[in-house]
Amino acid sequence: MFTPTEITEIQKLLTPNHNIVIITHYNPDGDAIGSSLGLKHFLKAKGLEADVIVPNDFPKFLKWMPEAKQIIIADYKRKQAGEAIYNADVIFILDFNASHRSGHLVAPWIEKARAKKILIDHHQQPDNFDFIYSDVTVPATSQMIYHFIQELNEEHLVNKDIAECLYTGIMTDTGGFRFRSTSATTHRITANLIEKGADPAMITSNTWDTNTVSRLHLLALILGRIEVVKDGKVAILWLKRDELKEFGFQKGDTEGFVNYGLSIMGTQVSAFFMEDLYDDFVKISFRSKEDVDVNQFSRKYFNGGGHINAAGGKYMKTIEETIVDFKEKIEQEDF
Ligand code: 5GP
Ligand code: MN
16 A cells, blocks of 8 residues: 555545656566556546557557557657657556566666656555555555545546556456465456446456457367476476467467466466567466465576466576576476
8 A cells, every 4th residue: 555645645646747657577468458547547536647558569459448559669669669668757566566567668768767656556566656556465566456446535436438448457357366476455356447448358358358269279289298397396387489470379369378387286386488479588477376386486497487386487598498598497496
Protein backbone atom coordinates (compact mmCIF):
# COMPACT_ATOMS: atom_id res chain seq x y z
CA MET A 1 0.00 0.00 0.00
CA PHE A 2 1.02 3.63 -0.36
CA THR A 3 1.06 5.67 2.84
CA PRO A 4 -1.79 8.18 3.31
CA THR A 5 0.70 11.01 2.65
CA GLU A 6 1.81 9.36 -0.58
CA ILE A 7 -1.80 8.91 -1.65
CA THR A 8 -2.43 12.62 -1.10
CA GLU A 9 0.67 13.48 -3.15
CA ILE A 10 -0.30 11.07 -5.93
CA GLN A 11 -3.85 12.45 -5.99
CA LYS A 12 -2.34 15.93 -6.52
CA LEU A 13 -0.32 14.66 -9.46
CA LEU A 14 -3.39 13.22 -11.16
CA THR A 15 -4.73 16.39 -12.78
CA PRO A 16 -5.70 17.26 -16.36
CA ASN A 17 -2.70 19.57 -16.84
CA HIS A 18 -0.28 16.69 -16.26
CA ASN A 19 0.80 14.26 -18.96
CA ILE A 20 0.30 10.74 -17.68
CA VAL A 21 2.00 7.69 -19.15
CA ILE A 22 1.55 4.04 -18.17
CA ILE A 23 4.37 1.63 -19.01
CA THR A 24 4.60 -2.11 -18.59
CA HIS A 25 7.26 -4.75 -19.15
CA TYR A 26 8.84 -6.30 -22.25
CA ASN A 27 6.76 -9.16 -23.70
CA PRO A 28 3.59 -7.96 -21.99
CA ASP A 29 1.30 -10.68 -20.63
CA GLY A 30 -2.33 -10.64 -19.51
CA ASP A 31 -1.57 -8.96 -16.20
CA ALA A 32 0.68 -6.35 -17.81
CA ILE A 33 -1.96 -5.35 -20.37
CA GLY A 34 -4.87 -5.82 -17.91
CA SER A 35 -3.35 -3.61 -15.21
CA SER A 36 -2.23 -0.95 -17.70
CA LEU A 37 -5.55 -0.69 -19.52
CA GLY A 38 -7.48 -1.03 -16.24
CA LEU A 39 -5.59 1.96 -14.83
CA LYS A 40 -6.06 3.90 -18.07
CA HIS A 41 -9.83 3.38 -17.94
CA PHE A 42 -9.87 4.35 -14.27
CA LEU A 43 -8.01 7.60 -15.04
CA LYS A 44 -10.49 8.19 -17.86
CA ALA A 45 -13.35 7.76 -15.38
CA LYS A 46 -11.63 10.48 -13.33
CA GLY A 47 -11.61 12.72 -16.40
CA LEU A 48 -7.93 12.18 -17.20
CA GLU A 49 -6.16 11.00 -20.31
CA ALA A 50 -3.21 8.62 -20.25
CA ASP A 51 -1.07 6.88 -22.85
CA VAL A 52 -0.31 3.20 -22.40
CA ILE A 53 3.12 2.31 -23.79
CA VAL A 54 4.44 -1.23 -24.17
CA PRO A 55 8.04 -1.98 -25.25
CA ASN A 56 7.07 -4.59 -27.86
CA ASP A 57 4.02 -6.24 -29.34
CA PHE A 58 1.70 -8.40 -27.26
CA PRO A 59 -0.29 -11.56 -28.06
CA LYS A 60 -3.39 -11.41 -30.25
CA PHE A 61 -5.49 -13.04 -27.53
CA LEU A 62 -5.23 -9.84 -25.48
CA LYS A 63 -6.27 -7.49 -28.27
CA TRP A 64 -10.00 -7.84 -27.59
CA MET A 65 -9.60 -5.76 -24.44
CA PRO A 66 -11.20 -2.29 -24.46
CA GLU A 67 -8.78 0.20 -26.10
CA ALA A 68 -6.05 -2.42 -26.57
CA LYS A 69 -5.74 -1.08 -30.12
CA GLN A 70 -4.74 2.37 -28.82
CA ILE A 71 -1.72 1.00 -26.95
CA ILE A 72 1.50 2.53 -28.25
CA ILE A 73 3.98 -0.22 -29.15
CA ALA A 74 7.42 1.38 -28.79
CA ASP A 75 9.03 -1.09 -31.20
CA TYR A 76 6.75 0.15 -33.99
CA LYS A 77 6.23 3.76 -32.91
CA ARG A 78 9.57 4.83 -31.49
CA LYS A 79 9.13 8.54 -31.97
CA GLN A 80 5.66 8.70 -30.47
CA ALA A 81 6.61 6.50 -27.51
CA GLY A 82 9.89 8.32 -26.85
CA GLU A 83 8.23 11.74 -26.94
CA ALA A 84 5.36 10.67 -24.70
CA ILE A 85 7.82 9.44 -22.07
CA TYR A 86 10.00 12.54 -22.45
CA ASN A 87 7.01 14.85 -22.00
CA ALA A 88 5.42 12.89 -19.17
CA ASP A 89 4.83 14.48 -15.77
CA VAL A 90 3.75 11.19 -14.23
CA ILE A 91 4.82 7.68 -15.23
CA PHE A 92 3.14 4.59 -13.84
CA ILE A 93 5.47 1.57 -13.88
CA LEU A 94 3.22 -1.49 -13.82
CA ASP A 95 3.99 -5.20 -13.39
CA PHE A 96 7.78 -4.82 -13.42
CA ASN A 97 10.30 -3.89 -10.79
CA ALA A 98 13.33 -2.43 -12.58
CA SER A 99 13.72 -0.23 -15.68
CA HIS A 100 15.75 -2.85 -17.56
CA ARG A 101 12.70 -5.17 -17.66
CA SER A 102 11.20 -2.75 -20.20
CA GLY A 103 13.93 -3.60 -22.72
CA HIS A 104 16.87 -1.82 -24.36
CA LEU A 105 14.76 0.74 -26.18
CA VAL A 106 12.44 1.93 -23.41
CA ALA A 107 14.61 1.49 -20.28
CA PRO A 108 16.93 4.48 -20.98
CA TRP A 109 13.89 6.67 -21.74
CA ILE A 110 12.42 5.80 -18.34
CA GLU A 111 15.71 6.46 -16.59
CA LYS A 112 16.11 9.87 -18.21
CA ALA A 113 12.49 10.94 -17.84
CA ARG A 114 11.87 13.91 -15.53
CA ALA A 115 8.41 12.59 -14.56
CA LYS A 116 7.43 11.44 -11.08
CA LYS A 117 7.55 7.65 -11.24
CA ILE A 118 4.98 5.52 -9.49
CA LEU A 119 5.66 1.80 -9.25
CA ILE A 120 2.85 -0.69 -8.70
CA ASP A 121 4.16 -4.24 -8.91
CA HIS A 122 4.32 -7.67 -7.28
CA HIS A 123 7.85 -8.81 -8.18
CA GLN A 124 10.61 -9.13 -5.59
CA GLN A 125 13.25 -6.49 -4.89
CA PRO A 126 12.01 -3.41 -6.75
CA ASP A 127 14.41 -0.64 -7.75
CA ASN A 128 13.94 2.79 -6.29
CA PHE A 129 11.20 5.06 -7.68
CA ASP A 130 9.44 8.19 -6.36
CA PHE A 131 6.46 6.18 -5.13
CA ILE A 132 6.52 2.43 -4.55
CA TYR A 133 3.65 0.05 -3.95
CA SER A 134 5.30 -3.37 -4.03
CA ASP A 135 3.74 -6.49 -2.58
CA VAL A 136 4.89 -9.98 -3.55
CA THR A 137 1.95 -11.60 -1.76
CA VAL A 138 -0.59 -10.21 -4.24
CA PRO A 139 -1.06 -12.56 -7.20
CA ALA A 140 -1.53 -9.89 -9.86
CA THR A 141 -0.66 -6.24 -10.46
CA SER A 142 -4.25 -5.90 -11.68
CA GLN A 143 -5.43 -6.71 -8.15
CA MET A 144 -3.05 -4.03 -6.83
CA ILE A 145 -4.64 -1.47 -9.19
CA TYR A 146 -7.95 -2.27 -7.51
CA HIS A 147 -6.37 -1.75 -4.07
CA PHE A 148 -4.92 1.53 -5.33
CA ILE A 149 -8.40 2.64 -6.47
CA GLN A 150 -9.71 1.70 -3.01
CA GLU A 151 -6.95 3.71 -1.35
CA LEU A 152 -7.93 6.71 -3.46
CA ASN A 153 -11.49 6.21 -2.17
CA GLU A 154 -12.78 5.93 -5.72
CA GLU A 155 -14.14 2.40 -5.93
CA HIS A 156 -17.45 3.91 -7.09
CA LEU A 157 -15.74 4.87 -10.37
CA VAL A 158 -15.08 1.24 -11.35
CA ASN A 159 -16.98 0.62 -14.58
CA LYS A 160 -17.27 -2.22 -17.09
CA ASP A 161 -14.09 -1.36 -19.01
CA ILE A 162 -12.01 -1.19 -15.85
CA ALA A 163 -13.61 -4.39 -14.55
CA GLU A 164 -12.94 -6.37 -17.75
CA CYS A 165 -9.28 -5.36 -17.85
CA LEU A 166 -8.56 -6.03 -14.18
CA TYR A 167 -10.47 -9.32 -14.28
CA THR A 168 -8.35 -10.47 -17.22
CA GLY A 169 -5.12 -9.57 -15.43
CA ILE A 170 -6.12 -11.37 -12.26
CA MET A 171 -7.44 -14.40 -14.12
CA THR A 172 -4.29 -14.83 -16.23
CA ASP A 173 -1.73 -14.21 -13.46
CA THR A 174 -3.49 -16.62 -11.08
CA GLY A 175 -3.76 -19.28 -13.80
CA GLY A 176 -7.56 -19.12 -13.54
CA PHE A 177 -7.69 -18.49 -9.77
CA ARG A 178 -5.58 -21.54 -8.97
CA PHE A 179 -2.06 -20.41 -8.06
CA ARG A 180 -0.87 -20.18 -4.48
CA SER A 181 -1.22 -16.46 -3.80
CA THR A 182 -4.89 -16.50 -4.89
CA SER A 183 -6.64 -15.33 -1.71
CA ALA A 184 -10.09 -14.64 -0.33
CA THR A 185 -9.37 -10.98 -1.06
CA THR A 186 -8.60 -11.87 -4.68
CA HIS A 187 -12.01 -13.56 -4.94
CA ARG A 188 -13.81 -10.66 -3.21
CA ILE A 189 -12.30 -8.20 -5.67
CA THR A 190 -13.10 -10.51 -8.56
CA ALA A 191 -16.69 -10.71 -7.33
CA ASN A 192 -16.85 -6.89 -7.33
CA LEU A 193 -15.47 -6.82 -10.86
CA ILE A 194 -18.19 -9.24 -12.01
CA GLU A 195 -20.82 -6.99 -10.41
CA LYS A 196 -19.35 -4.04 -12.30
CA GLY A 197 -19.79 -5.86 -15.61
CA ALA A 198 -16.90 -8.26 -16.17
CA ASP A 199 -18.31 -11.39 -17.84
CA PRO A 200 -16.24 -14.44 -16.79
CA ALA A 201 -17.36 -16.67 -19.66
CA MET A 202 -16.71 -14.02 -22.30
CA ILE A 203 -13.31 -13.09 -20.87
CA THR A 204 -12.20 -16.71 -20.49
CA SER A 205 -13.31 -17.55 -23.98
CA ASN A 206 -11.73 -14.46 -25.60
CA THR A 207 -8.46 -15.02 -23.77
CA TRP A 208 -8.08 -18.77 -23.61
CA ASP A 209 -10.17 -20.38 -26.35
CA THR A 210 -7.64 -19.04 -28.78
CA ASN A 211 -5.72 -22.10 -29.91
CA THR A 212 -4.73 -22.42 -33.52
CA VAL A 213 -4.08 -25.78 -35.14
CA SER A 214 -0.40 -24.90 -35.48
CA ARG A 215 -0.14 -24.06 -31.76
CA LEU A 216 -1.67 -27.42 -30.88
CA HIS A 217 0.79 -29.15 -33.21
CA LEU A 218 3.64 -27.31 -31.48
CA LEU A 219 2.27 -28.42 -28.12
CA ALA A 220 1.96 -32.01 -29.32
CA LEU A 221 5.58 -31.93 -30.44
CA ILE A 222 6.96 -30.82 -27.09
CA LEU A 223 4.65 -33.01 -25.01
CA GLY A 224 5.82 -35.95 -27.12
CA ARG A 225 9.38 -35.56 -25.84
CA ILE A 226 8.88 -34.21 -22.33
CA GLU A 227 11.69 -35.44 -20.07
CA VAL A 228 11.71 -35.92 -16.32
CA VAL A 229 14.91 -35.81 -14.20
CA LYS A 230 15.91 -35.65 -10.53
CA ASP A 231 13.82 -38.68 -9.50
CA GLY A 232 10.73 -37.39 -11.25
CA LYS A 233 10.85 -33.99 -9.56
CA VAL A 234 11.87 -31.90 -12.55
CA ALA A 235 10.23 -31.79 -15.99
CA ILE A 236 12.03 -30.42 -19.05
CA LEU A 237 10.45 -29.13 -22.25
CA TRP A 238 12.19 -27.46 -25.17
CA LEU A 239 11.70 -25.97 -28.61
CA LYS A 240 14.19 -25.12 -31.33
CA ARG A 241 14.10 -22.16 -33.68
CA ASP A 242 13.60 -24.32 -36.78
CA GLU A 243 10.57 -25.91 -35.18
CA LEU A 244 9.10 -22.50 -34.35
CA LYS A 245 9.54 -21.50 -37.97
CA GLU A 246 8.10 -24.75 -39.29
CA PHE A 247 4.89 -24.27 -37.30
CA GLY A 248 4.55 -20.57 -38.13
CA PHE A 249 5.14 -19.45 -34.55
CA GLN A 250 3.18 -16.37 -33.46
CA LYS A 251 3.79 -14.30 -30.35
CA GLY A 252 2.09 -15.93 -27.39
CA ASP A 253 1.87 -19.39 -28.98
CA THR A 254 4.04 -20.99 -26.30
CA GLU A 255 2.33 -19.23 -23.39
CA GLY A 256 1.36 -21.81 -20.78
CA PHE A 257 3.40 -24.67 -22.27
CA VAL A 258 5.66 -24.75 -19.20
CA ASN A 259 2.68 -25.53 -16.96
CA TYR A 260 2.23 -28.98 -18.51
CA GLY A 261 5.48 -30.03 -16.82
CA LEU A 262 4.01 -29.21 -13.42
CA SER A 263 0.84 -31.18 -14.11
CA ILE A 264 2.84 -34.41 -13.91
CA MET A 265 2.33 -36.14 -10.56
CA GLY A 266 5.35 -35.67 -8.33
CA THR A 267 7.06 -32.84 -10.21
CA GLN A 268 8.25 -29.83 -8.21
CA VAL A 269 9.80 -27.84 -11.04
CA SER A 270 9.08 -27.44 -14.74
CA ALA A 271 11.57 -25.79 -17.09
CA PHE A 272 10.83 -24.74 -20.65
CA PHE A 273 13.70 -23.81 -22.98
CA MET A 274 13.14 -22.02 -26.26
CA GLU A 275 15.62 -20.71 -28.79
CA ASP A 276 14.99 -17.09 -29.66
CA LEU A 277 13.61 -16.68 -33.17
CA TYR A 278 16.29 -14.16 -34.19
CA ASP A 279 19.12 -13.93 -31.67
CA ASP A 280 21.51 -16.51 -30.30
CA PHE A 281 20.15 -17.02 -26.84
CA VAL A 282 17.77 -19.34 -25.06
CA LYS A 283 14.71 -17.97 -23.28
CA ILE A 284 13.84 -20.01 -20.22
CA SER A 285 10.64 -20.27 -18.19
CA PHE A 286 10.58 -21.89 -14.78
CA ARG A 287 7.56 -22.91 -12.72
CA SER A 288 7.56 -24.61 -9.34
CA LYS A 289 5.32 -25.86 -6.57
CA GLU A 290 5.19 -24.93 -2.89
CA ASP A 291 8.48 -23.67 -1.40
CA VAL A 292 10.81 -24.49 -4.27
CA ASP A 293 12.17 -21.07 -5.20
CA VAL A 294 12.79 -20.74 -8.93
CA ASN A 295 13.26 -16.97 -8.61
CA GLN A 296 16.48 -17.45 -6.61
CA PHE A 297 17.57 -20.30 -8.88
CA SER A 298 17.03 -18.23 -12.01
CA ARG A 299 18.81 -15.18 -10.55
CA LYS A 300 21.75 -17.32 -9.52
CA TYR A 301 22.34 -19.30 -12.72
CA PHE A 302 20.22 -18.02 -15.60
CA ASN A 303 20.36 -14.19 -15.58
CA GLY A 304 16.74 -13.96 -14.63
CA GLY A 305 14.24 -13.60 -11.85
CA GLY A 306 10.52 -13.41 -11.20
CA HIS A 307 8.53 -14.89 -8.36
CA ILE A 308 9.07 -17.89 -6.08
CA ASN A 309 6.88 -20.16 -8.24
CA ALA A 310 7.23 -18.49 -11.66
CA ALA A 311 10.43 -17.09 -13.04
CA GLY A 312 12.30 -16.73 -16.28
CA GLY A 313 15.76 -16.13 -17.60
CA LYS A 314 18.05 -15.84 -20.59
CA TYR A 315 21.13 -17.92 -21.41
CA MET A 316 23.74 -17.23 -24.05
CA LYS A 317 24.67 -20.82 -24.95
CA THR A 318 23.12 -23.29 -27.39
CA ILE A 319 19.91 -24.96 -26.28
CA GLU A 320 21.70 -28.30 -25.86
CA GLU A 321 24.39 -26.75 -23.65
CA THR A 322 21.76 -24.81 -21.73
CA ILE A 323 19.84 -27.98 -20.90
CA VAL A 324 23.04 -29.79 -19.85
CA ASP A 325 23.94 -26.88 -17.54
CA PHE A 326 20.41 -26.79 -16.17
CA LYS A 327 20.42 -30.51 -15.35
CA GLU A 328 23.73 -30.13 -13.53
CA LYS A 329 22.56 -27.13 -11.47
CA ILE A 330 19.12 -28.51 -10.64
CA GLU A 331 20.59 -31.83 -9.41
CA GLN A 332 22.54 -29.84 -6.81
CA GLU A 333 19.46 -28.02 -5.54
CA ASP A 334 18.06 -29.20 -2.26
CA PHE A 335 14.43 -30.28 -2.76
P1 5GP B 1 7.56 -16.21 -18.05
O1 5GP B 1 8.09 -17.58 -17.79
O2 5GP B 1 6.06 -16.20 -18.11
O3 5GP B 1 8.23 -15.51 -19.18
O4 5GP B 1 7.94 -15.36 -16.77
C1 5GP B 1 7.58 -15.74 -15.49
C2 5GP B 1 7.96 -14.66 -14.51
O5 5GP B 1 9.36 -14.47 -14.48
C3 5GP B 1 7.36 -13.31 -14.85
O6 5GP B 1 6.81 -12.79 -13.66
C4 5GP B 1 8.50 -12.46 -15.32
O7 5GP B 1 8.39 -11.18 -14.81
C5 5GP B 1 9.73 -13.14 -14.78
N1 5GP B 1 10.78 -13.19 -15.80
C6 5GP B 1 10.73 -13.81 -17.00
N2 5GP B 1 11.88 -13.65 -17.69
C7 5GP B 1 12.69 -12.91 -16.92
C8 5GP B 1 14.01 -12.39 -17.09
O8 5GP B 1 14.69 -12.61 -18.10
N3 5GP B 1 14.50 -11.66 -16.06
C9 5GP B 1 13.80 -11.41 -14.92
N4 5GP B 1 14.35 -10.67 -13.96
N5 5GP B 1 12.54 -11.87 -14.73
C10 5GP B 1 11.98 -12.60 -15.71
MN1 MN C 1 1.98 -9.85 -13.04
